[in-house]
Amino acid sequence: xxxxxSLYLMIFMFCLISISLVSAVKPxxxxxxDTGLIVEPTEKSxxxxxxxxxxxxxxxxxxxxxxxxxxxxxxxxxxxSSGEHIYEGIQDTANHDFxxxxxxxxxxxxxxxxxxxxxxxxxxxxxxxxxxxxxxxxFGEELSMAHSFKFNMAMFxxxxxxxxxxxxxxxxxxxxxxxVFYWVAHLIFIAGNFxxxxxxxxxxxxxxxxxxxxxxxxxxxxxSVVPMVILSMAWIFYIHTFNEHFxxxxxxxxxxxxxxSMAKKKSGGWSNGK
Numbered sequence: 001x002x003x004x005x006s007l008y009l010m011i012f013m014f015c016l017i018s019i020s021l022v023s024a025v026k027p028x029x030x031x032x033x034d035t036g037l038i039v040e041p042t043e044k045s046x047x048x049x050x051x052x053x054x055x056x057x058x059x060x061x062x063x064x065x066x067x068x069x070x071x072x073x074x075x076x077x078x079x080x081s082s083g084e085h086i087y088e089g090i091q092d093t094a095n096h097d098f099x100x101x102x103x104x105x106x107x108x109x110x111x112x113x114x115x116x117x118x119x120x121x122x123x124x125x126x127x128x129x130x131x132x133x134x135x136x137x138x139f140g141e142e143l144s145m146a147h148s149f150k151f152n153m154a155m156f157x158x159x160x161x162x163x164x165x166x167x168x169x170x171x172x173x174x175x176x177x178x179x180v181f182y183w184v185a186h187l188i189f190i191a192g193n194f195x196x197x198x199x200x201x202x203x204x205x206x207x208x209x210x211x212x213x214x215x216x217x218x219x220x221x222x223x224s225v226v227p228m229v230i231l232s233m234a235w236i237f238y239i240h241t242f243n244e245h246f247x248x249x250x251x252x253x254x255x256x257x258x259x260x261s262m263a264k265k266k267s268g269g270w271s272n273g274k
Contacts, residue, residue: 037072037128038062039121044132046205048140050106055132056099059121062128069094074121076102081114109136112205139202151199155192162188179232186221186228193218 038060047053055076059068070093078087087108091100100121109115115136120129135142165188168181197214204211 036062036126037068037121039074039119039128039130041117041119041130041132044134046135046137046140046142047109049112049136049138050110051140052106053104053109055102055104055117055119056095057119057121057130058098059100059128061126067098068121069098072121072123074100074119077118078104078108079116079118080111081116082111084111086115112136112138112208114205135205137203137205143203151195155196158188158192158195162192175235179235182232186225190218190221193221 039057040060041055041057057074057076059072059074060066061068073090073092076087076089076091077085079085087104089102089104091102093100095101113136115134117132117134118129119131121127162185165181165185169178169185172178172181193214197211197218200211200214201208
């Protein structure tokens with residue numbers, strides 16, 4: 001029965017941490033005519049939350065492919081998926097020979113989620129435009145299938161070790177072994193919750209509630225260390241005292257059953273551990 005319950009728990013936990021956060025960002029799309037300008041922003045799928053970021057665009061004449069570095073004005077507008085119009089900028093001077101750059105401060109990226117940047121460049125005769133979709137999260141990158149797989153495998157093996165430690169704590173006969181297995185399980189619990197919290201918080205771009213749940217579990221594990229250390233020390237002291245008194249009674253000639261009952265009675269009824 002215990003093995004079946006452990007297996008079900010492991011499967012449930014593995015499925016929970018395996019929830020995919022992989023997202024697909026829309027590609028760059030251009031708005032051009034046969035005789036207009038080609039506006040190409042530097043491609044980016046994700047940027048970091050609350051960090052300054054620079055956007056650059058290169059502009060080419062569609063009819064001959066030549067770069068346009070003067071005589072036009074470029075505009076940038078930034079929108080959040082909520083519909084908020086966050087930023088608008090104008091640039092009529094090419095930097096670094098070819099770039100029309102827009103330097104945005106961290107205040108433009110204080111919301112996680114999907115963003116849309118629209119660029120347009122024109123003079124009085126020709127023009128063109130493009131748009132760029134990207135996400136904002138704590139890591140500044142999209143979650144790939146490879147990273148997701150490696151993280152899930154690491155969490156699975158950590159879960160296996162956690163369940164082995166719990167089993168050792170339950171089935172070990174010696175109280176020192178119980179003590180060791182308990183603290184191995186406790187430390188794995190803390191490390192596991194910290195890893196899942198950071199993973200979710202780093203890659204998520206929308207709902208952060210799940211990350212908050214793992215954060216609470218992590219701090220619960222941390223704050224419980226001190227009281228559990230005190231309880232563990234008290235438990236070891238009790239077991240040591242109980243065994244010492246039991247051995248003295250046996251040495252005096254009492255049979256083991258009588259000695260155990262007398263030691264149990266003197267210790268106030270505590271009787272766990274061997």
